[in-house]
Amino acid sequence: MMLVAFGSLITQLLHVALMLAAAPVIVGAVRWLKARLMGRRGPHPLQPWRDLLKLLRKRPVLAETASVVSRVAPYLALGATTLAAALVPSFAQGMWLAPLADLVLIGGLLALARVALALNGHDAGTPFGGMGAAREMTFAVFAEPALLVCVMVFAVLAGGSNLDAIGAALRDGALGLRVSLLFAGLALVAVMLAENARIPVDNPATHLELTMVHEAMLLEASGRHLAVWEMQAALKLTLWFALLAAIFLPFGTAPAGSGPLAWAAGLGLWGLKMGLLALGLAFFESAIAKMRVFRVPDFLGGALLLALLAAALIFVSTGLA
Amino acid sequence: MLTLLGLCFLALLGLAVWGGSGRAPRAMFLGCAACMAGLGLVGGAALTGLGLPATPLPIGPPWAPSLIAVDALSGWFLLILALVGLPAALFAAASPAPPRAEGAAFPLFLAGMAGVLVAADGFSMLLGFEAMSLASWGLIAARHPRGPGRRTARLYLGFAIFSGLCLIAGFALLAPAGLSFAAIRAAPPEGWRAGVVLMLVLLGAGSKMGLAPFHVWLPLAHPAAATPASALMSGAMVKVALYVMLRMLLDLSGPAQPLWWGLPLVAAGAATALIGGLRANLEQDIKAALACSTLENMGLMVIGIGLALVFRGADLRPLAALALAAVLLHALNHAGFKALLFLCAGAVASLAGSRDPDRLGGLIHRMPWVAGCALLGAASAAALPPFSGFASEWLLLQSLIQGWRVAEMSVQLLAAATLAVAGMAIGLAAAAMVRFAGLVFLGRPRTPMAAGARDATGLMRAALLVPAVASAALAILAAPVLALGGGAIAVLLGPNARAPVAGFDLALGEVGARYAPWAVAGLLALATVLILLAVKNRSKHEPVRGPAWDCGFLPPPAHLPFGDPLSQVSAAGLGQPIRRSLGAVALTLSERHGAAPPGSPQPATLRVEAEDRGFSHVLQPLRRLRQALSREAEALRNLTLRAYLSISFGTLVLLLALVAWLERE
Amino acid sequence: MGFGQLPYDVAHVLGGAMLLVSFVLLYQRRIAALVNALALQGCLLAAAAVWQGYVQGAPQLYVTGLIALAAKGIAIPVFLHRMMRSRMPDRAVEPVGSIGLCMLGGVLLVALAILVVLPATTGARALAREDLAIALSIVLLGLLTMITRRSALGQVAGLMTLENGLVLGAVGVAGMPLVIELSTAGLVLVIIVIAGFFARLLRERFDSLDTDMLHPHRGEGQ
Incomplete structure (x- = not known):
């Protein structure tokens, strides 16, 4: 008993350290793969880490009109994202915080980070900050219901909305391939793209303010504040990758109460899964173009309808079983 | 118990006479605050089991004495009333002296609401309901002798009379054997009578709480009154209507009502939540936006009542208890943060001189106390963990997610669709709260008045701190407080029903979902502080100040610190993405763009006219x-x-x- | 047979993917992408038919699958692409009404199909019931596509979806006679409609059905 609790605590701490360390690497990997796919050499995957360390050494400049919000919001956002990331399993299940790993709570923590970001956009009183905040909150209006309906689909399969239980239920494989999971997976991918400000919703590499959403809210951030925001964005991408992996690619994850050997195997497989997802994202982003801002609600509305379709189909199959 | 209750009522009636005389309004309002505290004590005592059984009063209609009783459900709502009434009365005491009619109507309004909550027969309940409606009409009419405000008061009166008539008809159908609640419970309605009662309650109580399609009056009437009265109407009066709905549908109509009873409530609640959340993003007046957010929250609560009826009809008692717990906890949380937000808006209106966000901005620098309280209230209203609104909305979302356990597929599909609508409404609420906080408190001041605002002091600050502290406490202690309200759930669902609570956590028994507010708050604080320390450890430079990148506009001259307001985002501009993508759901919109001719330095203009489809x-x-x-x-x-x-x-x-x-x- | 068994799962996922493509057909505005989606749906139908033939041990379904692959997956899309390239270079985007409303209507139709099929087929195998629900949804979505599109090509897309849904329903039911005949008849219908569309296009452009009129335009694409 004692040993199991100790093991779960160790996995939890290792998991948090892993997520924090891997986050910039995954962003770097996506950038590198994207550059390769486009025929460029691309920066080294460790470049985001180097950028972060460089930004930390720089003196931050705050806007004259900025308030305490600009100084607190980055840490609050990163704190909320870290807590959410701590709840999403990576290499092992049954971590110390697993009883708390509720998908609705994870959505709420991401919403907290999003609101902190939007308020940061408002704080300097510049036109682009407010515009970006309005767009970000509008996208969330469509993304949140899609996420919730997907949670309902998983809850039908696993009984509840606890991510650990869902992962365990899907890993056992007794549930089989399901159309509803296919639809819910597509909906979640669309939500992931919107939440992480990726193409086609937003362009992470843009330099044109009028088309910005995520970057527009960070125009006034610099130095360590910018470093914290960059880290938050990277961690959020990693969190979503881990979430998709935990639900749709659950095989190989070390079950609750297993030893270091299973952890190592789970870790290796997790790295493979992250690499696959990064490759998929890079391929997708290279293949399509960014949408107009006012088409994004259509895109996310489509995701919501897919999720509803998944729910309808899962009701059919459970009604038959 | 009875003595305290009687004293509070007598004191309120006496205070109404005093308020009508117009002398020493400050002491009169402080007296109201004391009465509210007393009623809160009664409510708390009823929750701990010291309720008051049905007691006949020496007064009453000719055919029978009036009955009063305080059970756990009444106690819970008395607590809500006190949570709003106490700070509202304090705020009123800190405000300039009101017109005499308002001084008389304010205590009567409080007494009417409390009267509905303690009534134990149909007559007393209706009497209290009408007193509440008329007194609140007086509160609006006293501030608006003529003009559009007067028309709003008339519209409100029309809806109040309509809801009163529907409830009278409802009680007439419920009570063939007698008007006392005990007699009604002994002979619950059946067949067509039950169906008509459901419809009448939905119309009567529903129009009082702004249920679609009878919501059009609420965003007009609530902000039209003075700030404390607005807070009471938006925080407490709609909850009284909610109490009437719970009492008549779940308690008096008996436990044997069929499953479909909940479906109209779920549908109407979902529509209301969506319309409210949408309009909260589009209103120009901050108090009107807050009133629309009340619509959104009432919609969510009515969804919860409908789900409780559905689950009860499907014989899923624990899930019915879950949905009801969500309703009760959200009613309490909403009372806390909505009172807080309305009082903050009132403080802004009186100290910075406007309710129009395009004339405010940057108030966090000048009014840190008000801004801090408003940010706390906004975070609660936006349902962000670990703040108070999240706990109750988590319960509601969980009960919707569990909607698939009802075996009927049409109910399952409705639950999924409602879940999507509720999620959208919650997202809209978050957007509305960011808009409110961002426009009013962050950025740069848009007018000299806003640049020279003062912070709230003395009694006004105390009036803000009461609901702020209560909201913060409710955020962390959601589970123990809900356990306290377990009696109210037992009143409605039978003695075996219990609140979904495990220790300090909210937990769904067999399902395994769990939310521990204290743990989330603690871990969040720990993570934030650790990150702060780690970052500060590597980066030791203190930040310097520099001009912001303002899209090429020159920085404002030093003697005009509010600067060039046109380059900051406006209220209409901030609502634009939501207006374009969803606005047509609830509103008839017309936008007129006026672009300046090339070479002219005139700014482009955007005029938006919107009318609620409820009107047309x-x-x-x-x-x-x-x-x-x-x-x-x-x-x-x-x-x-x-x-x-x-x-x-x-x-x-x-x-x-x-x-x-x-x-x- | 239920979830967790490979025959069921694969058939189920293939049907679901066809449903997904029907939604793509409902909202896709670019005509080239529309034709590609049609081809994809044809290939999925072929795969579904072949899989059912393998599972049910019914070799005639292989023929159905082959017909679907050859005609719907390859021949018709190639023909349409070629025709589009040569005949309608300016019609690359087709206006569609409110996409959101279309999609919402589509989801409501799927819900309706489910609510209709499930009570009507009590007693049948789970596989057949759910596949029938999906097939009926595809048919209804095809009809919806036909009424929301204005251009002739959109109508063809809707009709082909409808016909694909019918064939999917037919191959899913074990022991159904005349599956090949049914799918061939549907195919002939589609081809007739495409021929009609082609003829109408010619008349619009050249006011004549005489293909000799085409000769002076042969170099248009270059």
């Missing part, structure tokens, strides 16, 4: 109907004497036939 689709047909009816009535005046006699005779015969048919049963 509900009120205007009603008005046309009324005009047609009055034309018909005019035609009747030209009949002959014989025609008049035959009409009277025919009516008499019809009434006799009706009596004969009714006695047949």
Whole structure:
């Protein structure tokens, strides 16, 4: 008993350290793969880490009109994202915080980070900050219901909305391939793209303010504040990758109460899964173009309808079983 | 217990006379605050089991004495009333002296609401309900002797009379054996009578809490009153209507009602939540935006009541208890943060001189206390963990997610669709709160008035701190507080029902979902502080200040610190993405863009006109109907004497036939 | 047979993917992408038919699958692409009404199909019931596509979806006679409609059905 609790605590701490360390690497990997796919050499995957360390050494400049919000919001956002990331399993299940790993709570923590970001956009009183905040909150209006309906689909399969239980239920494989999971997976991918400000919703590499959403809210951030925001964005991408992996690619994850050997195997497989997802994202982003801002609600509305379709189909199959 | 209750009521009536005299309003409002504290004590005592059984009063209608009782459900709502009433009365005491009519109506309003909550027979409940409606009409009318405000008051009065009539009819159907609650419970309605009662309660209590399609008056009427009265109407009066709905549908109508009873409530609640959340993003007046957010929250609570009825009809008692717990906890949380937000808006209006966000901005620098309280309230209203709104909305979302356990597929599909709508409404609420906080408190001041605002002091600050502290405490202690309200759930669902609580956590028994507010708050604080320390450890430079990148606009001159306001985002501009993508769901919109000719330094203009579809689709047909009816009535005046006699005779015969048919049963 | 068994799962996922493509057909505005989606749906139908043939041990379904692959997956899309390239270079985007409303209507139709099929087929195998629900949804979505599109090509897309849904329903039911005949008849219908569309296009452009009129335009694409 004692040993199991100790093991779960160790996995939890290792998991948090892993997520924090891997986050910039995954962003770097996506950038590198994207550059390769486009025929460029691309920066080294460790470049985001180097950028972060460089930004930390720089003196931050705050806007004259900025308030305490600009100084607190980055840490609050990163704190909320870290807590959410701590709840999403990576290499092992049954971590110390697993009883708390509720998908609705994870959505709420991401919403907290999003609101902190939007308020940061408002704080300097510049036109682009407010515009970006309005767009970000509008996208969330469509993304949140899609996420919730997907949670309902998983809850039908696993009984509840606890991510650990869902992962365990899907890993056992007794549930089989399901159309509803296919639809819910597509909906979640669309939500992931919107939440992480990726193409086609937003362009992470843009330099044109009028088309910005995520970057527009960070125009006034610099130095360590910018470093914290960059880290938050990277961690959020990693969190979503881990979430998709935990639900749709659950095989190989070390079950609750297993030893270091299973952890190592789970870790290796997790790295493979992250690499696959990064490759998929890079391929997708290279293949399509960014949408107009006012088409994004259509895109996310489509995701919501897919999720509803998944729910309808899962009701059919459970009604038959 | 009875003594304290009686003292509070007598004191409120006495204070109404005092307030009507117009002398020493500050002491009068402080007296109201004391009465509210007393009623809160009564409510708390009722929750701990020291309730008051049905007691006849020496006064009452000719046929029977009035009955009062305080059970756990009444106690819970008395607590809500006190949570809003106490800070509202404090704020009123800190405000300039009101008109005399308002001084008289304020205590009567409080007494009317408390009267509904402690009534134990239909007559007393309706009496309290009407007193509440009329007094709140007086609070609006006292501030608006003429003009559009007066028209709003008239619209409000019309809806109040409508809801009163529906409830009277509802009680008439419920009480063939007697008006006391015990008699009604002994003979619950069945068949068509039950269906009509459901419809009447939905119309009566629903229109009082702004349920779609009867929501059009609420965003007009609530902000029209003075700030404390607005806070009471938005925080407490709608909860009284919620109490009436819970009492009449879940308690008095008996436990044997079918599953479909909940479906109209779920649908109406979902529509209301969506419309409210949407309009909260589009209103120009901050108090109107807050009133729209009340619509959104009431919609969510009505979804919860509907789900409780569905689950009870499907014999899923623990899930019914879950949905009801969500309703009760959200009612309490909403009372806390909505009172807080309204009082903050009132403080901004009186200290910075405007309710229009395009004339405010940057107030966090000048009013840190108000801004801090408002940010706390906004975070709670936006349902962000670990703040208070999240706990109750988590319960509601969980009960919707569990909607698939009802075996009927149509109910499952409705639950999924409602979940999507509720999620959208919650997202809209978050957007509305970011808009409120961002426009009013962050950025740069847009007018000299906003640049020179003062912070709230003294009694006004205390009035803000009471609901702020309560909201913070409710955020962390959601589970113990809900456990305290377990009695209220037992009143509605039978003695075996219990709140979904495990220790300090909210937990769904067999399902395994769990939310521990204290753990989330603690871990969040720990993570934030650790990150702060780690970052500060590597990066030791203190930040310097520099001008912001303002899209090429020059920085403002030093003597005009509010700068060039046109380059900051405006209220209409901030609502634009939501208006374009969803606005047509609830509003008839027309946008007019005025672009300046090339080379002209004039700014481009954007004018947005929006009308709620409730006006065009509900009120205007009603008005046309009324005009047609009055034309018909005019035609009747030209009949002959014989025609008049035959009409009277025919009516008499019809009434006799009706009596004969009714006695047949 | 239920979830967790490979025959069921694969058939189920293939049907679901066809449903997904029907939604793509409902909202896709670019005509080239529309034709590609049609081809994809044809290939999925072929795969579904072949899989059912393998599972049910019914070799005639292989023929159905082959017909679907050859005609719907390859021949018709190639023909349409070629025709589009040569005949309608300016019609690359087709206006569609409110996409959101279309999609919402589509989801409501799927819910309706489910609510209709499930009570009507009590007693049948789970596989057949759910596949029938999906097939009926595809048919209804095809009809919806036909009424929301204005251009002839959109109508063809709707009709082909409808016909694909019918064939999917037919192959899913074990022991159904005349599956090949049914799918061939549907195919002939589609081809007739495409021929009609082609003829109408010619008349619009050249006011004549005489293909000799085409000769002077042969170099248009270059």
